[in-house]
Amino acid sequence: MLKKSKILLMLSLVLPVVIFLFLKFFGKNQFDLPVFFENEEEWPTECSKPAFPFVINDSIQSKLGIKGLAALILLKPMDPEGSKRLPEEVDTTRIRVIQLVRDLSCGGIGLNSPFRKILIPCGTEIYCALGAGSDESAILADESGRIRSVFKSFEREETDRAIMEIKILLKDY
Numbered sequence: 429m430l431k432k433s434k435i436l437l438m439l440s441l442v443l444p445v446v447i448f449l450f451l452k453f454f455g456k457n458q459f460d461l462p463v464f465f466e467n468e469e470e471w472p473t474e475c476s477k478p479a480f481p482f483v484i485n486d487s488i489q490s491k492l493g494i495k496g497l498a499a500l501i502l503l504k505p506m507d508p509e510g511s512k513r514l515p516e517e518v519d520t521t522r523i524r525v526i527q528l529v530r531d532l533s534c535g536g537i538g539l540n541s542p543f544r545k546i547l548i549p550c551g552t553e554i555y556c557a558l559g560a561g562s563d564e565s566a567i568l569a570d571e572s573g574r575i576r577s578v579f580k581s582f583e584r585e586e587t588d589r590a591i592m593e594i595k596i597l598l599k600d601y
Contacts, residue, residue: 458599459596460596461568461576461577461593461596461597462576463481463574463575463576464482464559464574464575464576464577464578465480465481465482465559465575466480466481466482467480467481468480471559472555472556472559472560472561472562472564473561474556474561474562475555475556475559475561476556481574482559482574482575483572483573483574484557484558484559484569484573484574484575485557485573486573488554488557488558489573491546492524492526492546493524493526493544494524494526494569494573495573496571497523497524497571498522498523498524498568498569498570498571498594498597498598499523499524499525499526499568499569500514500523500524500525500526500566500567500568500590500594501526501528501558501566501567501568501569502525502526502527502528502543502565502566503528503555503558503560503564503565503566503567504565504566504582505527505582506527506543506565506566506582506587507582507583507587509584509587510582510584510587510590511542511543512542513587513591514587514590514591515542517591518591518594518595518598519598522598523594523597523598524544525543525544526543526544526545526546527543527544527545527546528545528546528548528554529545529546529547529548530547530548558575559575559578560578563580564578564579564580565579565580565581565582565586566578566579566582566590567579568590568593568594568597570597576593576597577589577590577593
């Protein structure tokens with residue numbers, strides 16, 4: 429009986445160590461973001477359907493200066509608190525943050541944003557070219573131009589989610 433308990437004790441001490449070492453060397457512990465618009469079911473209804481899976485067009489990527497870079501594209505102004513927190517919590521040298529600004533002639537507003545601003549024309553063409561509906565506030569795109577996240581607002585919870593998803597995309601967690 430004593431021999432059996434010694435074997436059981438050794439097994440209960442060694443087994444967790446073996447499992448830990450196995451997972452440490454062979455396990456993969458990472459998060460990943462889904463790819464949006466791999467099929468037409470998710471596509472915004474106000475936009476004409478492109479080829480799927482959707483990738484931001486190379487010419488649009490070049491105009492926005494995001495070709496080959498991960499990017500957070502702000503379609504609507506971010507609140508001042510979020511504008512301050514984003515550069516503090518995310519390595520903005522590894523991701524391009526762009527604020528699209530509508531032309532003043534079509535109801536755009538002057539914008540005091542710490543991010544790179546790009547003037548966009550009136551209409552929804554740019555939104556559709558980015559795979560965003562008119563109610564989206566921002567999109568997160570990876571280096572290949574695939575949409576990895578869509579944000580509806582910049583309330584505190586959405587700003588927290590944006591920061592976390594940028595860190596996941598950059599594998600910086």
